[in-house]
Structure formats: structure tokens, C-alpha cells
Amino acid sequence: EAGVAQSPRYKIIEKRQSVAFWCNPISGHATLYWYQQILGQGPKLLIQFQNNGVVDDSQLPKDRFSAERLKGVDSTLKIQPAKLEDSAVYLCASSTSANVLTFGAGSRLTVL
Amino acid sequence: SQQGEEDPQALSIQEGENATMNCSYKTSINNLQWYRQNSGRGLVHLILIRSNEREKHSGRLRVTLDTSKKSSSLLITASRAADTASYFCATDAGTGNQFYFGTGTSLTVIP
Numbered sequence: 451e452a453g454v455a456q457s458p459r460y461k462i463i464e465k466r467q468s469v470a471f472w473c474n475p476i477s478g479h480a481t482l483y484w485y486q487q488i489l490g491q492g493p494k495l496l497i498q499f500q501n502n503g504v505v506d507d508s509q510l511p512k513d514r515f516s517a518e519r520l521k522g523v524d525s526t527l528k529i530q531p532a533k534l535e536d537s538a539v540y541l542c543a544s545s546t547s548a549n550v551l552t553f554g555a556g557s558r559l560t561v562l
Numbered sequence: 563s564q565q566g567e568e569d570p571q572a573l574s575i576q577e578g579e580n581a582t583m584n585c586s587y588k589t590s591i592n593n594l595q596w597y598r599q600n601s602g603r604g605l606v607h608l609i610l611i612r613s614n615e616r617e618k619h620s621g622r623l624r625v626t627l628d629t630s631k632k633s634s635s636l637l638i639t640a641s642r643a644a645d646t647a648s649y650f651c652a653t654d655a656g657t658g659n660q661f662y663f664g665t666g667t668s669l670t671v672i673p
Contacts, residue, residue, distance in 0.1 A: 493663045
């Protein structure tokens with residue numbers, strides 16, 4: 451089966467600019483997650499979707515981050531405006547009810 | 563907040579040796595999983611152990627879980643250079659399948 455697709459793989463922007471990341475999960479996976487992984491740290495959960503509804507966004511900095519999964523399939527994570535501390539890899543993962551996460555390769559963001 | 567904390571932070575061993583890494587967590591869990599991350603890549607699921615299980619095996623991997631101590635260990639036997647990666651534990655503590663990752667152990671296997 452095809453894996454979790456993410457784009458772009460790399461993005462460099464200046465602070466205060468905006469950026470968007472896209473994720474296409476594995477077909478049939480109802481649950482989709484966005485994680486932020488800062489260099490040298492473990493992934494931090496930003497938001498979890500079940501189909502097109504938000505299950506948990508308690509750690510999403512909502513003043514600058516937004517995410518949507520309008521049709522319950524693809525998802526977009528947006529940062530506006532970006533700060534230096536947003537430099538990280540943004541990982542998308544999907545799962546079925548089996549509780550095992552399948553991750554994409556990630557989108558590496560550098561904010562200058 | 564991150565649920566788990568792995569130790570050691572870094573581990574370097576010779577090929578053929580066993581590698582053991584530990585994970586401690588803070589609250590009651592439904593299950594605990596281990597993932598591997600190669601440099602510059604996404605995470606790959608290795609093994610899942612449920613809260614009512616104490617030990618699980620998968621190939622060269624052995625995972626133990628001690629819920630009374632809120633800890634788990636991952637043992638990789640007969641390590642290979644290809645095992646070089648970062649290893650993370652992840653806990654599922656809530657009712658909505660939220661997964662919280664630890665800080666990771668960086669394993670280097672020297673050929």
C-alpha cells in the first residue's frame with residue numbers, strides 16, 4: 451500500500467512569513483496526526499483528526515498554527531506568521547483503530 | 563507535554579552486542595509502543611505492548627513492561643550496523659488514541 455505522503459520535504463522562509471504543509475494519509479485511515487519534532491527531541495503532538503473532526507488540538511499554538519482536514523482525507527497545516535522557534539520537522543501520521551501510527555517522511559522547516 | 567523519557571540518551575555498541583534502552587512514563591497507559599527513526603526520515607513502528615502484557619517478542623526485539631514502575635525496556639539482540647537509529651517510546655494514555663512520544667535514545671552500532 452502507498453505510504454503517508456507529505457510535501458514539501460524542505461522549506462526555508464523568513465520569520466513572519468507563512469508556510470503550509472500538506473499530508474495525504476494512507477487510504478482508509480480515519481485518524482490523522484500532525485507532530486512537531488524539534489532537532490534532538492521527540493515528536494510533539496500538535497493536532498489529531500478523526501475523519502474531518504478535531505479530537506485533540508490542546509498543544510497547537512492557535513495564535514499562529516492552523517490545520518484542517520476538510521473532506522476527511524488530505525490535511526493541511528499552516529503557520530502564519532512563522533517564528534524562529536518554529537524551525538522543526540513537521541510529521542504527519544495516520545492510523546486505523548489498530549493504534550499503530552504510520553508516519554510520512556516529514557517536512558523540514560527552517561525559519562531564518 | 564511529552565509522556566515518556568528514554569534513557570540512555572545515547573548508546574554506542576559494537577556489532578553483535580545487545581542494546582538495551584529504557585522508557586519511563588508518568589501516568590497510567592493503555593499501551594506502549596516503540597518506534598525507530600533513521601536520520602532524516604519518519605518514524606517506523608516496531609512493536610506494541612498492551613498494559614496487561616509483561617513481555618513481547620518480535621524477531622530480535624524484546625520489550626518488557628512494568629506498569630507498577632511505569633517503565634518499559636527495549637532489547638535489541640545481536641545488533642547490526644543497520645540498527646543505527648533513534649528509538650522512541652510512545653504511550654497511549656487517553657481515550658482518544660493520543661500518542662505521546664519520549665525524548666528518544668540515539669543508538670550507534672559500530673561495524
